[in-house]
Amino acid sequence: EIVLTQSPATLSLSPGERATLSCRASQSVNRFLAWYQHKPGQAPRLLIYDASNRATGIPARFSGSGSGTDFTLTISSLEPEDFAVYYCQQRSNWPPVTFGGGTKVEIK
Amino acid sequence: EVQLLESGGGLVQPGGSLRLSCAASGFTFSTYSMSWVRQAPGKGLEWVSAFSGSGGSTYYADSVKGRFTVSRDNSKNTLYLQMNSLRAEDTAIYYCAKDTGNIVAAIFDSWGQGTLVTVSS
Numbered sequence: 001e002i003v004l005t006q007s008p009a010t011l012s013l014s015p016g017e018r019a020t021l022s023c024r025a026s027q028s029v030n031r032f033l034a035w036y037q038h039k040p041g042q043a044p045r046l047l048i049y050d051a052s053n054r055a056t057g058i059p060a061r062f063s064g065s066g067s068g069t070d071f072t073l074t075i076s077s078l079e080p081e082d083f084a085v086y087y088c089q090q091r092s093n094w095p096p097v098t099f100g101g102g103t104k105v106e107i108k
Numbered sequence: 109e110v111q112l113l114e115s116g117g118g119l120v121q122p123g124g125s126l127r128l129s130c131a132a133s134g135f136t137f138s139t140y141s142m143s144w145v146r147q148a149p150g151k152g153l154e155w156v157s158a159f160s161g162s163g164g165s166t167y168y169a170d171s172v173k174g175r176f177t178v179s180r181d182n183s184k185n186t187l188y189l190q191m192n193s194l195r196a197e198d199t200a201i202y203y204c205a206k207d208t209g210n211i212v213a214a215i216f217d218s219w220g221q222g223t224l225v226t227v228s229s
Contacts (some may be wrong), residue, residue, distance in 0.1 A: 048219045089216075099153040
């Protein structure tokens with residue numbers, strides 16, 4: 001099973017600041033990595049798939065990069081609605097599909 | 109607009125059973141793979157099971173294999189999860205998620221709001 005480790009666990013930032021979230025895989029997942037945003041009481045939302053492809057309707061301030069074992073989600077300028085938990089997920093070697101433990105982006 | 113509505117959650121005793129449903133609309137249900145993903149209290153997301161679109165293939169996490177059964181009724185646009193021999197560690201919000209194609213690609217582009225399952229005596 002591929003283990004995904006996200007860091008940091010919590011990111012405290014102010015609106016307008018840049019957010020950089022990391023996801024590291026226990027073995028190569030090529031570029032088969034996605035990012036999701038999840039707010040309490042809401043459905044998770046696909047942001048990025050296959051490392052760098054924005055999903056439909058996702059604003060350009062969200063970008064993904066990386067390949068192999070190291071990936072990054074960048075939010076270029078935080079909007080108030082961006083404060084949430086973010087998960088990475090791999091589909092390179094499944095089952096099982098695996099998710100990272102999440103990074104909470106909170107308001108500083 | 110894609111809509112996924114889960115139902116069937118509730119309180120069940122350890123060893124008991126429950127069947128979850130996910131009613132889908134806004135897309136051609138039969139041509140998309142679907143998955144169940146859960147979130148235990150205070151924990152992250154955990155993939156549970158997948159069912160391919162028209163091919164009939166099913167997949168399970170080791171933690172539920174042999175206890176849970178995923179099925180779908182394409183005539184009713186509904187995905188199901190039959191959960192037997194429930195354990196306390198199965199307590200979670202269960203989400204259904206739509207995949208991006210007929211074959212399981214494990215890219216979940218739409219999710220429901222979830223249904224809460226609590227396993228407790």
